[in-house]
Amino acid sequence: MIHVHHTKDDSRLQSLNTSCRKTSISTSIYITLYIFFSLISAFTVFLNLLVIISISHFKHLHTPTNLLILSLAVSDLLVGLIVIPAMTVAIMEPCWVLGRYFCALLLYINFLCCTSSLGNLILISIDRYVAVCAPLFYHSRITIARIKFCIFITWGCCIMYDAVLIKSYVNVKVPSGCFEECYFIEGDFLVSIIDFVISIFVPCSIIVILYFKIFVVARSQARKIFFKGAATLSGIKIVQASKSERKAAKTLGIVVFNYLLCWNPFLYIFCILFSSGNLTSVIITFLPLVNSFINPIIYALFYPWFKVTAKRILTLKLL
Numbered sequence: 001m002i003h004v005h006h007t008k009d010d011s012r013l014q015s016l017n018t019s020c021r022k023t024s025i026s027t028s029i030y031i032t033l034y035i036f037f038s039l040i041s042a043f044t045v046f047l048n049l050l051v052i053i054s055i056s057h058f059k060h061l062h063t064p065t066n067l068l069i070l071s072l073a074v075s076d077l078l079v080g081l082i083v084i085p086a087m088t089v090a091i092m093e094p095c096w097v098l099g100r101y102f103c104a105l106l107l108y109i110n111f112l113c114c115t116s117s118l119g120n121l122i123l124i125s126i127d128r129y130v131a132v133c134a135p136l137f138y139h140s141r142i143t144i145a146r147i148k149f150c151i152f153i154t155w156g157c158c159i160m161y162d163a164v165l166i167k168s169y170v171n172v173k174v175p176s177g178c179f180e181e182c183y184f185i186e187g188d189f190l191v192s193i194i195d196f197v198i199s200i201f202v203p204c205s206i207i208v209i210l211y212f213k214i215f216v217v218a219r220s221q222a223r224k225i226f227f228k229g230a231a232t233l234s235g236i237k238i239v240q241a242s243k244s245e246r247k248a249a250k251t252l253g254i255v256v257f258n259y260l261l262c263w264n265p266f267l268y269i270f271c272i273l274f275s276s277g278n279l280t281s282v283i284i285t286f287l288p289l290v291n292s293f294i295n296p297i298i299y300a301l302f303y304p305w306f307k308v309t310a311k312r313i314l315t316l317k318l319l
Contacts, residue, residue, distance in 0.1 A: 048295075064143065064147040078112070082106070086098065117291075122206055125256065168195075
């Protein structure tokens with residue numbers, strides 16, 4: 001007769017298996033989603049690295065607006081490098097196998113990417129607002145030194161704020177068998193409301209208001225240019241500069257709209273659909289992460305400098 005000895009690891013594994021959620025996704029969809037999200041992660045890292053190397057290496061691209069794009073690309077790079085692969089495991093696997101401490105780290109980086117992206121988008125909105133609405137004062141008010149300082153302050157505030165916030169959501173005392181078990185779904189209601197106002201409502205309101213004003217002013221300028229035209233050479237230069245600034249505002253406005261479109265459904269549906277284990281919950285959960293993949297594509301479509309620098313980087317002609 002064979003006697004089976006149960007160890008602590010066996011009992012822990014058995015408890016994890018019983019506490020793990022069941023998935024309703026078929027094997028073919030399971031494999032397809034793994035391949036799809038792996039490709040999304042790889043391309044997100046690759047494209048954002050192109051943006052970072054392009055702006056960092058080529059000195060003629062060191063403008064205030066491009067430095068903000070560089071800072072936003074760093075957030076998107078973290079999403080592709082850490083968040084998307086870990087979230088793929090968290091959503092696709094019935095058990096969380098990476099440990100509760102990495103779960104806390106994943107949530108922290110996810111929060112950090114969200115808040116830093118919003119902070120960068122606020123700075124981008126302010127940059128475009130001054131460029132379009134007060135073009136004569138743009139170069140005196142928006143300097144590279146000031147932009148670097150603002151980026152540094154934004155990242156510092158986000159790092160500290162999310163470090164305080166993560167303590168309200170992460171449950172490191174309970175061994176987690178599922179990804180959902182390592183954070184509090186029903187946390188402090190007051191903390192959730194304050195976090196929503198500080199990190200979502202106020203930044204999004206500022207961005208929407210600034211871009212609404214940019215849209216109104218840009219439309220007014222376009223009408224004046226259409227009816228009056230440009231009679232002198234200096235007038236033509238002003239018109240060309242105005243068109244350039246409006247084009248940049250339009251491009252970055254698409255980036256802002258893409259962010260708001262990807263993240264807003266996530267805020268309301270995540271808690272409802274995350275644990276359901278169906279295909280809809282997977283798509284909704286990954287929708288905000290795909291935003292980091294789309295941003296470099298927007299730059300490639302609307303910024304000629306990105307096409308040129310990316311070609312030089314890929315052909316190893318950096319010099």
